[in-house]
Amino acid sequence: MARSFGSTMHAVGIHQGLAPVLDVTRDYRWGRTEETIGEDPYLVGAIGTAYVQGLQAAGVEATLKHFVGYSASRAGRNMAPVSMGPREFADVMLVPFEMALLLGGAKSVMPTYPDIDGMPASADRHLLTTLLREELGFDGLVVSDYYAVSFLEVQHALASSSGTRPRSRWPPGWTWNYPTPGASVGRCWPGSPPARFPRS
Numbered sequence: 001m002a003r004s005f006g007s008t009m010h011a012v013g014i015h016q017g018l019a020p021v022l023d024v025t026r027d028y029r030w031g032r033t034e035e036t037i038g039e040d041p042y043l044v045g046a047i048g049t050a051y052v053q054g055l056q057a058a059g060v061e062a063t064l065k066h067f068v069g070y071s072a073s074r075a076g077r078n079m080a081p082v083s084m085g086p087r088e089f090a091d092v093m094l095v096p097f098e099m100a101l102l103l104g105g106a107k108s109v110m111p112t113y114p115d116i117d118g119m120p121a122s123a124d125r126h127l128l129t130t131l132l133r134e135e136l137g138f139d140g141l142v143v144s145d146y147y148a149v150s151f152l153e154v155q156h157a158l159a160s161s162s163g164t165r166p167r168s169r170w171p172p173g174w175t176w177n178y179p180t181p182g183a184s185v186g187r188c189w190p191g192s193p194p195a196r197f198p199r200s
Contacts, residue, residue: 002051006058016061016108016141020051022096023066029076036071041092045099052104063143064100066112067121067132069093073114079155082116089116098136107140113148113155122148123158 002020009017023032025039037044052062072093073080084093100106111128112121121127122144132138152158 002054002062003058004054006055006060009055010059014060016063016143017055018063018065018110019055020048020062020064020100021066022048022064022068022100023071024092024096026072026092027076030071030073031076031078032071037096041095042099045096048096048100049104052100052106056105056107061107061141062100062104063108063110063141064097064106065110066145067109068097068112068127069116069121070112070114079113081118082114084116101136101138108143109138109140110143110145111148113145113151120152120155120158123152 006017021032021035021037022044023036024041024044025033025036027033037047048064052064055062069082069084069089072082072084074083097109101109109132111124114121116124116127119127128142132142
């Protein structure tokens with residue numbers, strides 16, 4: 001199925017697919033539950049891995065989303081904070097991503113919107129560099145969810161304005177910001193802050 005999708009996408013010049021969604025269902029009140037594969041981490045990982053392999057076999061890069069924990073937001077509210085211990089995080093939420101990266105060879109990852117135990121995922125050095133890049137060995141694209149970088153200012157208060165660098169150093173690992181040129185940070189490979197933010 002995913003290879004067929006990928007072939008159609010590739011035929012019209014699309015090179016990156018913003019799928020699969022690997023969020024493990026935790027609370028059916030969450031407004032994006034219909035996008036998820038299910039509540040079993042292994043099942044989500046197995047189907048997600050096959051989807052990645054099919055899409056990429058057709059020449060389209062798969063983007064794993066939402067790395068990681070989005071579906072566990074408090075009270076099932078979209079973009080609400082996630083409060084979760086490290087064991088549940090590793091044993092439930094991370095499993096599908098590990099499978100799709102290590103077994104499927106996914107080439108792109110999209111971080112989640114909310115904060116996890118007080119740290120916005122989009123600015124979390126441990127999540128995007130230590131875990132994703134170093135421990136899991138990922139060397140592909142890290143792309144923002146739509147407006148996630150601007151949410152560092154308006155939702156998480158990590159930047160004083162859209163034109164300034166977050167107070168905490170921009171984490172290495174980011175590659176691209178979606179969707180608008182006004183919000184775009186351009187390409188910034190691991191170790192480099194976004195071009196639009198002044199170096200300190």
